[in-house]
Amino acid sequence: MDLLVAENITKTFAKHRALNKVSINVPEGSIYGLLGPNGAGKTTLIRIINQITGPDNGRILLNGKALLPKDISNIGYLPEERGLYKKMKVGEQAIYLAMLKGLSKHDAKKQLKEWFEKYDIAPWWDKKVEELSKGMAQKVQFIVTILHKPKLLIFDEPFSGFDPINQVLLKEEILGLRDKGATVIFSTHNMASVEEICDHIALINKSEKILEGSVSEIRDTYKKGTFELEYDGNEIELSKFLPANFEIIEKQKILKGHKTIIKLPDASYSNELLSTMMKHTNIRLFKEIIPSMNEIFIDKVTQD
Numbered sequence: 445m446d447l448l449v450a451e452n453i454t455k456t457f458a459k460h461r462a463l464n465k466v467s468i469n470v471p472e473g474s475i476y477g478l479l480g481p482n483g484a485g486k487t488t489l490i491r492i493i494n495q496i497t498g499p500d501n502g503r504i505l506l507n508g509k510a511l512l513p514k515d516i517s518n519i520g521y522l523p524e525e526r527g528l529y530k531k532m533k534v535g536e537q538a539i540y541l542a543m544l545k546g547l548s549k550h551d552a553k554k555q556l557k558e559w560f561e562k563y564d565i566a567p568w569w570d571k572k573v574e575e576l577s578k579g580m581a582q583k584v585q586f587i588v589t590i591l592h593k594p595k596l597l598i599f600d601e602p603f604s605g606f607d608p609i610n611q612v613l614l615k616e617e618i619l620g621l622r623d624k625g626a627t628v629i630f631s632t633h634n635m636a637s638v639e640e641i642c643d644h645i646a647l648i649n650k651s652e653k654i655l656e657g658s659v660s661e662i663r664d665t666y667k668k669g670t671f672e673l674e675y676d677g678n679e680i681e682l683s684k685f686l687p688a689n690f691e692i693i694e695k696q697k698i699l700k701g702h703k704t705i706i707k708l709p710d711a712s713y714s715n716e717l718l719s720t721m722m723k724h725t726n727i728r729l730f731k732e733i734i735p736s737m738n739e740i741f742i743d744k745v746t747q748d
Contacts, residue, residue, distance in 0.1 A: 447472035453502035480648035599630035635738035674729035
């Protein structure tokens, strides 16, 4: 079941078409990556979902019903443009933002104290926001975004500014939120994080959606029938015994052997390739080469 559906969303600013009939389907309980180059239209779509701006045409459905202003209470949004009041104390501001989401002051303070301890920022509770590092400020905003346990979480470039350790912490938190039933949409340029945590993605380029689906299905679709072989000993003349329709893409000497990349006419020939090679050498590694999301991203955007 889809928690959120965007149908033929179109948005124009002056003479610039930001979105052109973009439709996406976000399954409930999933992590959905919204990908695309700078200026593709991702943030515009996110702002429309958050009702910050409205579409010129098209509609947003939440749980099968047209999105209404009251639905904002079921959404947690962490924008790319971070914004905290610099002169306020960190704890006071976090409580204030939590109360805007419907929590009582008592519950907000209690829960925030627990989160601040978890994220190692408790000593900064009574400091001013301007004293925080960028990473600490982002932790505060992330906590406030998820505190009211919304059904839909939207993160725009959530890993920006985080060091590798805190990126791992954030990824684990996002996965945990999904496992507890939340649906997550996030926009990112970090393709490695897409493969690690996304269930589904949509790729937007030049205001149009050019790709959508589950990460596993997309990677499988863009396979090119290439296999990597590592074998012991000296290089062998593969062309003498491999079928003519097996194309040798690359050969390379490695420690104690050789590595070869071979393209097959069809993946079903993989068993034939392996059995043929085993007659002539000892195989150390045999695997199909699956394209990364980064490779697919570059390929699709370049083609488009």
